[in-house]
Amino acid sequence: DQQVKQNSPSLSVQEGRISILNCDYTNSMFDYFLWYKKYPAEGPTFLISISSIKDKNEDGRFTVFLNKSAKHLSLHIVPSQPGDSAVYFCAARAGNNRKLIWGLGTSLAVNP
Amino acid sequence: EAGVAQSPRYKIIEKRQSVAFWCNPISGHATLYWYQQILGQGPKLLIQFQNNGVVDDSQLPKDRFSAERLKGVDSTLKIQPAKLEDSAVYLCASSLGSENTEAFFGQGTRLTVV
Numbered sequence: 001d002q003q004v005k006q007n008s009p010s011l012s013v014q015e016g017r018i019s020i021l022n023c024d025y026t027n028s029m030f031d032y033f034l035w036y037k038k039y040p041a042e043g044p045t046f047l048i049s050i051s052s053i054k055d056k057n058e059d060g061r062f063t064v065f066l067n068k069s070a071k072h073l074s075l076h077i078v079p080s081q082p083g084d085s086a087v088y089f090c091a092a093r094a095g096n097n098r099k100l101i102w103g104l105g106t107s108l109a110v111n112p
Numbered sequence: 113e114a115g116v117a118q119s120p121r122y123k124i125i126e127k128r129q130s131v132a133f134w135c136n137p138i139s140g141h142a143t144l145y146w147y148q149q150i151l152g153q154g155p156k157l158l159i160q161f162q163n164n165g166v167v168d169d170s171q172l173p174k175d176r177f178s179a180e181r182l183k184g185v186d187s188t189l190k191i192q193p194a195k196l197e198d199s200a201v202y203l204c205a206s207s208l209g210s211e212n213t214e215a216f217f218g219q220g221t222r223l224t225v226v
Contacts, residue, residue, distance in 0.1 A: 004154075013133065034174065034213070034214075041219065042204070042219055042220075043116070043203050043219050043220050044203070044217050044220050045216030045217070046214045046215065046216070048211065049214070067118050089154055089155070091154070093213075097166055099157040099160065100157065100215075102154030102155050103154050104152065104153055105153075105154055106125070
């Protein structure tokens with residue numbers, strides 16, 4: 001039972017263009033969502049988060065959009081750079097002190 | 113600021129052997145997490161400590177896995193006896209609070225059980 005779904009295992013984008021990574025969830029109790037980036041042989045690194053009371057959060061080239069009615073969030077990277085090539089994980093939490101539920105990840109390749 | 117330290121980086125053992133992983137979290141971080149990440153999957157929380165108390169160990173296979181956090185700082189995760197399906201990367205993470213927001217991860221220990 002996958003409560004957090006990242007349906008695209010991989011994505012390839014040209015440098016300078018927009019990368020859009022999608023995440024769907026099934027649990028309406030999730031109140032906080034996070035994106036982590038993971039390079040090979042390293043642990044995940046926190047990228048950006050959004051609370052369920054917001055619909056958008058922006059940090060530099062990274063923007064996360066939340067559509068609660070559709071139970072969908074997306075991460076936009078503009079412009080994409082080769083250094084953004086990594087696996088991106090979507091994670092969600094239901095209430096304080098609750099464990100994060102992680103998606104399977106999307107492998108992003110940004111081509112020069 | 114030093115990050116989360118884990119050792120060893122790699123470990124290969126035979127099934128039914130035992131293995132232990134060590135984690136030193138970021139100084140001052142009260143919450144420590146152990147995750148298991150099987151190839152092609154997202155991390156799965158095994159156990160969460162708040163200082164030296166266990167907050168969540170609902171997904172820890174307690175018949176073979178154990179973890180402790182001495183004095184609320186370093187932590188060890190042990191598997192005894194190991195099974196083939198335990199082959200995974202074991203990630204340790206820490207955070208200031210217990211709200212599962214921004215956690216900092218170590219590089220992980222890649223375990224191969226043969």
